[in-house]
Amino acid sequence: MKAFATLYSRLDATTSSNAKLAAMRDYFREADPADAAWAVYFLSGGRPRQLVPTKVLRETTMIVSALPEWLFEESYQAVGDMAETISLLMPEAEHSSDDGLAVWMQDKLLPLRGLPPEELAERLPALWAQLDRLSLMVCIKLITGAFRVGVSKLLVTRALASLVDLDPKRVAQRLVGYTDLSHRPSAEGYLALIADESEHEHAQRGGQPYPFFLAHPLQAPVEEFDTLLGAPENWFVEWKWDGIRAQLVKRDGQIWVWSRGEELVSERFPELCELAGNLPDGTVIDGEILVWKHAPGEPTTNLFEHSDSDDSETAERFGVQSFSLLQQRIGRKNLTAKVLADAPVAVLAYDLLEWQGDDWRQREHRERRQQLEAVVGQCPSPRLMLSPLVSGADWQDLARQREASRARGVEGMMIKARAAQYGVGRTKDVGVWWKWKIDPYSIDAVLIYAQRGHGRRASLYTDYTFAVWDGAPGDPERKLVPFAKAYSGLTDEEMRKVDAIVRKTTVEKFGPVRSVTPTLVFELGFEGIAASSRHKSGIAVRFPRMLRWRLDKPVEEADTLATLRELLG
Amino acid sequence: MASGDYKVEPDGTCAPFEPVRCHTFITESTFGLPIYKWPSQAEVFREINDWWRANAAAGRASVLFCYAFGKAQRILHGLDENIGTIVVHGAVEPLNKVYREGGVYLPPTIYAGDLKKGDPRLKQAIILAPPSAGGSTWMRRFGDYADAFASGWMMLRGTRRRRGVDRGFVLSDHADWPGLLWAIEQTGAERVMVTHGSVPILVRYLREMRGLDAQAFETEYGDEDDANTQEAE
Incomplete structure (x- = not known):
């Protein structure tokens, strides 16, 4: 120890x-x-x-x-x-x-x-x-179970590989599924991780998936794309779907579903396991699990049907559903018939990693994509669809299309090199994938409660509750309604300043929490927004964080609940 | 009986703490939480010397941040002068002189300003500097160096990480929690006035657990909050 x-x-x-x-x-x-x-x-x-x-x-x-x-x-x-x-x-x-x-x-x-x-x-x-x-x-x-120490799986892989002079990709492959809960670490298991390469090792066994290839964020302005990336013709452009990245492994007559966290999640998605009959053995597909409602009749013709059907709130929306619905489904212990009917899932296929039992990851993406289209085309189930390619005359044109991301229920675009192999983790050595995300939602909110932080923020008041007004400016009756908690996004310097202000403006202490006189406004960013009956504000936001301290904004000019509701769309 | 900042362990560079029996005792409470329990001074100096020795062996200077008055001299007193050259910042040197004139033994030191950049002695040297020197251009002259901070606040992982130094050594000129309780007990005081630091916590503890007449003592300066302002040391 x-x-x-x-x-x-x-x-x-x-x-x-x-x-x-x-x-x-x-x-x-x-x-x-x-x-x-x-x-x-x-x-x-x-x-x-x-x-x-x-x-x-x-x-x-x-x-x-x-x-x-x-x-x-x-x-x-x-x-x-x-x-x-x-x-x-x-x-x-x-x-x-x-x-x-x-x-x-x-x-x-x-x-x-x-x-x-x-x-x-x-x-x-x-x-x-x-x-x-x-x-x-x-x-x-x-x-x-709170053990965390700033080390990525990739770094562990590199450490082990360098110890015994192996290719880190080989170690990463062997490490897949190592942390799954059903697995008990053992000396034999460890020795197998660092053993010399063997001949038959290339053939996959059982439900073992491949390490996921991950994308890098692309933050440059679109004007620089030509210099940075060259012509769009060299890239596959897809929508960035907002679900659970997963691999479907079909071998020995059975389907295994693995999440990006390398957790075996087959049991959570019985409808995907039914795909077993529709895919040949020796097939591994990389894709995104989404809650998907097909319009009656034509199952897969229009991927974005719901964006057109904005006639009424109550009308059934088809196509991809919000991430929060998927999250609710994952949270359910019992997958009742009702849950399965209310939140049916489908997989949008991105890539083909194995075909007819052969590892295809070293082939170029264009070849993998072509075969993927054939595989998905031959699969009669509406549960498996192809992630469509987006085409544009140039990057400017694609940027214009990207502006409609929110309406389509996607997070932006993915840009993947046509010549790229399927790499391991967040690497660039065999070709690159970029994620070109849209800016987060943002809202100016008021800090009303503060609590001391954890880890390197210990002892400082760094965990905040934010509120918006429940009425328009000038309304003397209006109050601040809390709607989100956030603790990330500030620099150390800003943290110290806010901490000092919290201490000076404290109104009351409830255990570890302090309420403060509202004086501080922050621009909060978040990735998603949904109606919620469990929150006082009636709204739940996803991954809120502080984008900016609005020193220029008085509290009265912070946003209102009405502005927040408009974002619900 | 009024006390200022105090610690209860003798350090060889100043008059040791001596309890005085009294009826009312005014005490500080900088580290007034039971999480603060200092390791023995001998152990901390062993750690500091080991750290310095390892850096010297790797041909790297050791920069140790500490407050210039008191803490720096206490550390100097505990350094193993056989490891290498001891260099001090301009804020430390004049105070050393006062100590030496007062008859306190400090090992030989060199003022940093007297060393040229690239002086071979720097590779085996330990440099004592105030925290304010960290990140300044003054640091450049030491080339590749390891850094550390000596303070009671280094007891916590969070503050250690926030400091952004390689190592934290737990060395304080304030009493730790057992030290505060010991000092209060030794005075035999029935009435204890608590100031500077964890005031409400120590007051409540003394009242509820020790049955003393304890209360907060307001002063005109400093933060009386439960704040670990961390600049106080």
């Missing part, structure tokens, strides 16, 4: 990729394969479900440290991280356990799951007493 905790602190202390690579190499070089197996699991984003309820962790800490609950709470508010708070409040251990990560996980931590609280209250102090402060913090992060 100590070695892994040291690795954590080295990774946590730096922002340099090279320093992180060096730290990981040092760790893996020394680590026992069983420990390394778990380290790979956690570093590449694996999270077992929470082993001990947070309440039990807190109560145990209060008992052992003899602190009242309010003081634990004050401490947590200052630290901004549960695991760190507990590690600071517990008495420092006198002896430190030499057991490795694997022993800790398998013999000490995983068996805690499901134990009654009394039993946990007895076992936890004995376990914690074996760990120095840093190891204890890391251990609690493993228990709560």
Whole structure:
């Protein structure tokens, strides 16, 4: 555990990729394969479900440290991280356990799951007493499933590959599905990750997907596209669909559906599993899962039917549905017939990664696309459609078409090199994909509550609740109605300034939250907006963040609920 | 009995803390939360010297940010002068002189201004500078360097990260939570006036858990909020 905790602190202390690579190499070089197996699991984003309820962790800490609950709470508010708070409040251990990560996980931590609280209250102090402060913090992060340390899966792949002189793409391929919940890290599994390449390795087995190829954001003005990208003829332009990126793997008479997080999600989408009969074995399709309502009669002729049918609010809208509907469906534990009927899904196919059992990723995109069109064309199910290509005379023309993205229910455009291979992760070495997103929705909102932040924002008031007016300017009765929370988007300098203002303008404190005299206006950006009965404002926004501090705007000129409702469309 | 800022561990560079029995005790509360528990001074100096030694071995200067008055001299007192050259910022040097004249032993130091850029001694040197020097052009003369910050606030991962330095060493001239409670207990005071720092927290703790007549003490300066203003040290 100590070695892994040291690795954590080295990774946590730096922002340099090279320093992180060096730290990981040092760790893996020394680590026992069983420990390394778990380290790979956690570093590449694996999270077992929470082993001990947070309440039990807190109560145990209060008992052992003899602190009242309010003081634990004050401490947590200052630290901004549960695991760190507990590690600071517990008495420092006198002896430190030499057991490795694997022993800790398998013999000490995983068996805690499901134990009654009394039993946990007895076992936890004995376990914690074996760990120095840093190891204890890391251990609690493993228990709560909150282990995060700025390392991408790509970086883990590079560290492992460089250790044994393998192609990082090969390691990435082997790592696919490694963090799936059904998977238990083992020494054999780890050794297989770093083993020499074998002949038969190219043939895929079972439901194994390929690592996803990811796009880079394109932020240049359209005037520069000709210089940057050359003529549009060299690119495939598609809409950027707003759903769940997924791979459909058809082998051995069965369909596996994998999400971009490399999670096996087949069970959530029974209607996609029915495609098994319509696709030949040895086919892997990359695409987007969307909630899709087909107009009766003609299933796939018009992908954008709903944009034309704006006659009435109650009329059935066909075509792609909002992301929030998809999100609601994913949240459902039981997929009842009603849920399936209300939110039916379809896949919009982007790419063909495997055909007739052969890996097609090294072929050019134009060849993959041609074959993909044939495959989708031969599939009789309306659940599988082709992501259509957008054509334009030049980039300006495409930019004009892109302006209609919102009405079409898409997030902008994707621009993919026709000559590109299908790469691994967010890379550019074998060709590039760009995402050309539309600007987010934005609204000027007023800060009304603040709470102290977490992690590097600990102790500073950096988590805010924002409101808009419920009436027009001049209305003496109008009030501020909260509609979104946001904490990202400010610079460190701005954070400190806002923190100072929050402290000076506090009206009331409710536990960790302060209400303030409204003086601050921010431009908030968000990706989506939907009506919601669970929110006071009647509106829910997706991924809100601060775009800009509107120092120029008085509170009275902030936006109103009516402006927000107009965005609902 | 009024006390100013204090810590309870002797550091060899100033008169040690000495409890005085009294009826009413005025105390500071900068680190008035139980999360603040200082490691022993010996351990921190071992860490600092190990860090310096590792950097020197890699041919890299070690820049240690710390407050120029008090903290810097305390660190100088604990450095292992065999590792390499000790260099100090212009804000630190005049105070060293005062300490030396007062009979406090500090190892030999060189004023940074007396060194040319690229001086070979810099590769094995430790440089003590006030936090304000960080990010300034003054830093350029040290070439490739590792940096660290010495302060009680370095106890927290969040503040360590916000500082943006390679290392944080937990070294404070204020008392930690056990230190505050110990000092208060030693005075035998029944009435405790709390100021500067975590005022409401320490007041409530002393009232509820120790049965003392504790109250907040308003002063004309400083932030009496629960704020970790973090510039206070």
